[in-house]
Amino acid sequence: MxxxxxxxxxxxxxxxxxxxxxxxxxxxxxxxxxxxxxxxxxxxxxxxxxxxxxxxxxxxxxxxxxxxxxxxxxxxxxxxxxxxxxxxxxxxxxxxxxxxxxxxxxxxxxxxxxxxxxxxxxxxxxxxxxxxxPMTVSDLVVGTVCGGSDATSGITANPAVGRAFDQLVQNGARVVFEETGELIGCEQIMAMRAARPELASELIACVEKAGRYYSTLGHGSFAPGNAEGGLTTIEEKSMGAYSKSGNSPISGILKPGDVPPSAGLYLLDVVPDGEVRWGFPNISDIQEIGELIACGSHVTLFTTGRGSVVGSAISPVIKICANPETYRRLNEDMDINAGRILEGAATLDEVGREIYDRIVRVAEGEKTASEAMGHAEFSLVYKSFEPLGPACLPG
The missing domain is CATH 3.40.50.2300 (Response regulator)
Known part of the structure; x- marks a missing residue:
């Protein structure tokens, strides 16, 4: 590479x-x-x-x-x-x-x-x-986001990304998951994985901030398409989103534009700081991808159950489809069929390894499906953030 x-x-x-x-x-x-x-x-x-x-x-x-x-x-x-x-x-x-x-x-x-x-x-x-x-996996920053989630997302594509994340961390990469508005109910679990005691309280505070933000707005990160796809509550969606993080210790918290300082797993806090004034924190998956790229992501892993066709400017997007039926309909827009897990044709570990191998090939120059089709979407809106506190980053 x-x-x-x-x-x-x-x-x-x-x-x-x-x-x-x-x-x-x-x-x-x-x-x-x-x-x-x-x-x-x-x-x-x-x-x-x-x-x-x-x-x-x-x-x-x-x-x-x-x-x-x-x-x-x-x-x-x-x-x-x-x-x-x-x-x-x-x-x-x-x-x-x-x-x-x-x-x-x-x-x-x-x-x-x-x-x-x-x-x-x-x-x-x-x-x-x-x-x-020369370049190795340890030079990579890899982000992940989910969009168009359904009832299959949390049992196929998302945990498979978690397996790939664990492998990336073991090989010295920096990996980033988000978003705090879709982790409501998982804050205590994340706190147990914090690399430092002072980071645990910061992880909880991030999710609590998201909860306050959505309560003020009167809605949360749960779309009609999620319900049509079989998800029932924000907690259920959160557990699926959380599974993308894998099992590595959480090394720190980032805000948009913060580059991870060392190898490990990081949470990206995308909900603005201060009083609620900007509207919905992330109006589209494209905006979340842009924030991951601003944190240095060379590649973004995008999991979807209902289906999505977006890519991004600057950094390739690898599409991982959770639902085998969706994959059959949208296979030209997808890179990996994690729905094979539901059909007994692959295990989580096997798909996780496939995702890891695809990241390496994309880093070597192989085009993703969205790249090959010319997708280069981008979105940027108004937000406001305060600088990270000393507890948020290692060292």
Missing amino acids: TGYLRSDGRKGIRNVTVVVYLVECAHHVAREVVFPSREQGVHLLGFPGCYPNAYAHRMLKQLCTHPNVGAALLVSLGCEGFNRKNLLEEIRATGRPADVLVIQDTGGTRKTIEEGRAWIAQALEKTAQVPRV
Whole structure:
């Protein structure tokens, strides 16, 4: 296995160029800049808001300097509140090719698109020269998320991911599970797995915060599709989601944009801090994937029972289907059929090993189903977080 060496010592398994719109008004121009080069690893992401948000700035900084990213072009309208100069300086400080186009200064839609496409052509030549160096599983960060869960998720795909997570941790990788709003009822179990006593109370506090958030909003992370798929309560859904974490000790807690400092298992807290003011914490699976990538995830494991077709920008998504019937209908969008466990054709350990092996092959360059179909979804909204406390991370 080899990776693209970055200036901070991290290694990427992809070498994409990102085009980033800094306000919704610049979205169309950025999308048109990307369009001719999307088959060459040029991805679109951005922030639609017009007013500043520290979370959004941090997210885009972490994404533009992710080890899978080789270059970044920022596209600004010119009058939004996003600090484009600061973000550009942060990206350039890593040695990556980076620039910003301001539509109001460049001369409008057509001229900005032309300049953007010319810049991309030059950036692709530069990123092709990034050296590749030896890489092992211990260099990887792997995230996991579930979406479109049904009654099969918690007994096939999710615990199979847990088996793969255990194997990754044993081989020195850093793995991240989430989200706290779908772990309600599991907080005491997680606390028993905390690597340090002070971390146990922080794990409980994370889930309690999620409970307060959802109580204030008047709804929780339980969709009609979950009920139609046979799930009955948030606790039942939580137990299934929790099983993705495997059995390793929990080393720490992250918030979006925090990179795990050392090997081990980490919980990503995605529920905003402070008073409830942002609405539903994660409006889509795509947003959760983006937050995992901002924490450094090279690959995201996406389990689904009902079925999902999304991928992501920057980092590949490996789709693990829990339900054999769903797999038969959506097999072109799936990478692994964990539903074989229900039919007696495979064990949890066998599928866990298959997931681990697929991660290695994807890290070596094999495309996932969503990559091959051109999926590169991205979503970013307003949130607010406080810095991690000393109990949250090892050392």
